[in-house]
Amino acid sequence: MKAIVQQRYGSPGVLRLQEVDKPAPAAHEVLVRVHAASVNARDWHVLRGDPYLARLAAPQMMGLRGPTRKIRGTDFAGRVEAVGSGVDRFRPGAEVYGDTGDVHGAFAEYVCVPAEQIEAKPANLSFAQAATMPLAGSTALSGLRDLAQLRDGQHVLINGASGGVGTFAVQIGKALGATVTAVCSTRNVDLARSLGADHVVDYTTHDFVRLGRRYDVLLDLVGNRSLGDLRRALAPGGTLVLSGGGTSRGRPGLVGPMGLLIGAQVMARVARERILVLPTPLSRELLAALRELAEAGMVSPVIDRTYKLDEVPEAIRYMEVEHARAKIVVTV
Template identity: 65%
Template sequence: MKAIVQDRYGPPETLTLADVDAPVPAADEVLVRVEAAALNAYDWHVMRGDPRMARLALGRTRPRARIRGRDFAGRVEAVGSDVQGVRPGDAVFGDLGDANGAFAEYVCVPATMVAPKPANLTPQQAAALPLAGVTALMGLRDVGQVQPGHRVLINGASGGVGTLAVQLAKVLGATVTGVCSTRNVDLVRSLGADHVVDYTRDDFTHDARRHDVVFDLVGNRSLTALRRALTPTGTLVLSGGGVYGGGSLLGPVWLLARGRLLAPFVKHRIVALTATPSRQHLDTLRTHAESGHLTPAIDRSYPLHEVPQAIRYLEGEHARSKVVITI
């Protein structure tokens, strides 16, 4: 099969299209013919081994997983002997997690980590959901505990996670403020945001408006500044680093670590989010998509052999919403 492979850390030029052996499903796995995959900031961080501290988990000199990509949508080709409830021909979507491998014609994935594709979404839209959607869902519902009437601010509202977070916060009944650049104001407003802050003109951390939940997806503000935007007993959810510039030893890890250290000593709830996709989360995203309340916004689409160009576009911070790969 064709796949995008990488044998050393580095820029997009280290990614090449190659012929590799197609995977064979284990007893608890399904083999999926990939129709679309999606880029995440995670992909270019792994590609570069950045922040460098992450190489302790990713691989010291090169990524342990040779094929890049984790989010996908496609059709089941075969199932392992122990798999129940999934059959060849089923349209599915899912997240390979740290195993990677979605930028390829076929992937093997545990049956528990795929779900039926939302019937009203294209494969490209479905592939855009797993990691970004689960991050938004966990940050708002599971960790932020957003309730109807809450005021929620999303810093990084025009990104892959942010565009889904705006919609999910509205599903949860919140009044939503999205923070983005000038060119993305209309996009964020069209997704349902009640208020939009253009960070090139205004500083939301000095605004008089206070929020029950601040969901930080950027990691470009101090904890002190972020806490200024909260009500006295509000919740700060840290998932920053998705769009940070890179090239450091610790990257966003330092902000997340400081948040954990500070949390026991302040009235605000401060939570560093680690997204862990599950079948239950994917099913919830499917339900919201099929009800018409959640529609992934697609910025650009690239064919498989142009993954390096797609990652270069994402890495340059010009992308808004999701960038997808058609296979």
């Protein structure tokens, strides 16, 4: 089969489309014929080995000199090709979507994934649309519903509202009954409003910290503000949820966005506000909940651009350099 392979760290130019062995499902695994996959920030983090600290903290993905897993890509949607022993929820031909997690391997014609990491594809979505949802949608849903426990009538601010996670977070915030303030650039103001944002702050002309408004929940997806700034935007007893963000955009840094997350974990022990770091979510329950939201018309994926499998290097380059809006999809 054809797959996008990475042997060493570097720019998107190190990626190669190669012929590799087609995987076979082990016990409790499902082999999926990939129809679409999507690009995430973690793809270029692993591509560049960025930050250096992650090479020690996440050895299941990143070795010291090159990635542990050679085929890139995590989010996918496709049809079940075969199932391993112990799998009774899916049959060949079933339309599914999911997240390979630390195993990666979705930028390929076929991928093997544990059955617990896939779910039936939303019936009203195309494969391309469904492929955008696993990581970005799960991050937004887990961060707002589960971690922040966002409730009806509360006010939430989404910093980075036009990105992959942000576009889902705006919609999920509205689905949970909150008043949503989206922070984005001028070119994305209309997009944020179209997704249901009640208020939009254009960060090129206004600083949400200095506007004087306070929020019950603040979901930071960018990592470009200090903890002090973010805390000042919270209402008394409010909740700050941090979810990665940031890139060295070139040579890898030592700590990168992990510095903010580490600082947050220290500050959380003494701060009056709730300061929470969102782990990478991965569960069938989240995928099932996203499917229900999509089929109810409460969440609709937004796709910026679509690339073919052999164009994955250009897709990642576009995400890294051009500040893509919403999601980038790879069709297989």
